[in-house]
Every structure is written in structure tokens, then in C-alpha cells.
Amino acid sequence: MSGKTVVKNENGLVSRLLPAVCPLCRINAAPDAIPFCDSCLNLLQTLITEKCPRCGRAACACTCARPENSRALFFYGSGVSRRIIYYLKDGADKRAAAFLAELLLVSAGITVKRADAVTFVPRSKKRVRKSGYDQARMIAAEAARILGLPLVAALRRRGKGEQKLLGRKQRLEHALKQYETDPEVPEALRGKRYLLFDDVTTTGATVSACAKLLRESGIAQAVTVLTLSVTDLKTADGGTK
Numbered sequence: 001m002s003g004k005t006v007v008k009n010e011n012g013l014v015s016r017l018l019p020a021v022c023p024l025c026r027i028n029a030a031p032d033a034i035p036f037c038d039s040c041l042n043l044l045q046t047l048i049t050e051k052c053p054r055c056g057r058a059a060c061a062c063t064c065a066r067p068e069n070s071r072a073l074f075f076y077g078s079g080v081s082r083r084i085i086y087y088l089k090d091g092a093d094k095r096a097a098a099f100l101a102e103l104l105l106v107s108a109g110i111t112v113k114r115a116d117a118v119t120f121v122p123r124s125k126k127r128v129r130k131s132g133y134d135q136a137r138m139i140a141a142e143a144a145r146i147l148g149l150p151l152v153a154a155l156r157r158r159g160k161g162e163q164k165l166l167g168r169k170q171r172l173e174h175a176l177k178q179y180e181t182d183p184e185v186p187e188a189l190r191g192k193r194y195l196l197f198d199d200v201t202t203t204g205a206t207v208s209a210c211a212k213l214l215r216e217s218g219i220a221q222a223v224t225v226l227t228l229s230v231t232d233l234k235t236a237d238g239g240t241k
């Protein structure tokens with residue numbers, strides 16, 4: 001997304017005239033420094049403070065039905081949560097990714113002292129070819145830049161196939177077959193504390209499998225999972241991730 005409409009005047013000087021439209025509502029203007037409009041930001045603020053129906057905590061503190069060391073920025077469900085996730089899936093907006101990555105790091109209390117390196121759950125090659133980029137990688141890259149930590153493509157996708165019809169335990173086994181670690185991760189980036197990023201998690205099977213692979217390969221000494229969104233418990237049973 002361009003910040004503002006760019007025009008050249010008769011002297012060839014570039015000036016920016018019209019404010020950017022908020023990509024979430026496509027109605028209001030978004031300010032220069034922030035990618036979304038005030039109204040969408042208010043919705044996002046409400047979303048971030050929404051409480052889990054089981055433990056009464058916000059998404060950044062709730063660990064119900066997910067791996068222990070896992071934090072999310074918001075619960076997936078309401079209109080604005082879907083708009084954010086779909087928007088990031090559809091277009092590589094680095095500014096929005098950086099804004100959301102920073103909010104996630106702050107909400108989850110992650111500082112550079114708590115990690116050594118950053119990685120992500122990779123999309124399938126087919127999906128990356130289709131959209132031209134990988135949104136989990138983009139969020140991870142922005143988080144790595146903010147923290148000043150290395151971004152490491154430590155995981156690779158290998159299998160394909162849906163896991164919709166599987167039970168909880170089978171989902172983890174299936175997810176373990178879908179990913180593998182990259183044997184070429186350099187020695188200097190092994191045995192470190194990793195932050196593992198994804199955009200959405202539903203049952204936690206994918207992130208659990210990826211964290212397990214990172215630990216068992218010796219690449220990670222510890223893994224903290226960070227996702228933008230997590231489905232709440234009411235919808236978790238029908239999930240595919």
C-alpha cells in the first residue's frame with residue numbers, strides 16, 4: 001500500500017496530496033504513522049482486550065487449548081479480526097505487518113532479552129507462488145527487525161493435504177509429517193531461544209509440531225510461539241491448523 005497518492009507538480013517535485021484509505025474498512029483515511037484508521041484501531045483495541053470464555057484472560061495471556069509457551073494478539077472471530085487476517089493474506093503490506101508485529105511483541109511482553117532468533121511456520125510453495133509472498137514470514141521478518149534479531153528460515157514444508165477430518169491427536173501427528181527442519185541452519189544459530197511466528201492458529205497442532213521439530217533437531221533450545229490470532233474455544237474444534 002502506498003502511503004498517499006503521489007503526484008508530480010510542474011517542477012517535477014513529488015508531493016503527496018490525498019491521505020491513504022484504511023485498508024481494513026476502505027472508508028476512512030488512515031493517518032501517516034499508522035496503517036489503519038481511528039475507528040478500526042478502536043475495534044482492534046477492543047479485540048485485543050477481549051476475554052477468553054474459559055479462563056477470562058485476554059488472548060495474549062490465554063493458553064487454553066494451545067501449547068503452553070504460546071501467545072496471540074487477539075481471538076479470531078469478529079469482523080475486524082477476519083479483515084486483518086485476510087488483508088495480510090491478500091497483500092504484502094509491510095507497514096501493517098510491522099505495526100501488528102510490534103503490538104504482538106508488546107502485548108506478549110517479548111523483549112530482545114527473551115530470545116536469540118526469529119523463525120516462522122512456512123506456507124506451502126503453491127500458496128507462496130499464488131500470493132507471491134508468505135505472510136507468516138513477513139510478520140516474523142518485521143518482528144526480527146524490531147528486535148534486532150536474525151530471521152532464520154529454519155523450517156520447510158514437505159507434505160501436503162488437509163487435516164480437517166482428523167481428531168486432535170492425529171492432527172499433531174499429521175502436522176509433524178508436514179514440516180521438517182532445514183539441515184543447513186548454521187551452527188551459530190543452533191541451540192538458541194527461538195520465537196516462532198504464524199498468522200493464525202486454531203488447534204495449535206501446526207505450531208506445536210513445528211516447535212517440537214525445532215527442539216528435537218537441536219536448532220532451538222526453547223521456543224515461544226507468537227501468532228496474530230487464535231480461534232477461541234467455541235470454534236477450535238472445526239479448525240484445520
Ligand SMILES: [Zn+2]
Pocket residue numbers: 022023024025026027028036037038039040041
Ligand atoms: Zn478503517
Ligand SMILES: [Zn+2]
Pocket residue numbers: 052053054055056057062063064
Ligand atoms: Zn483461555
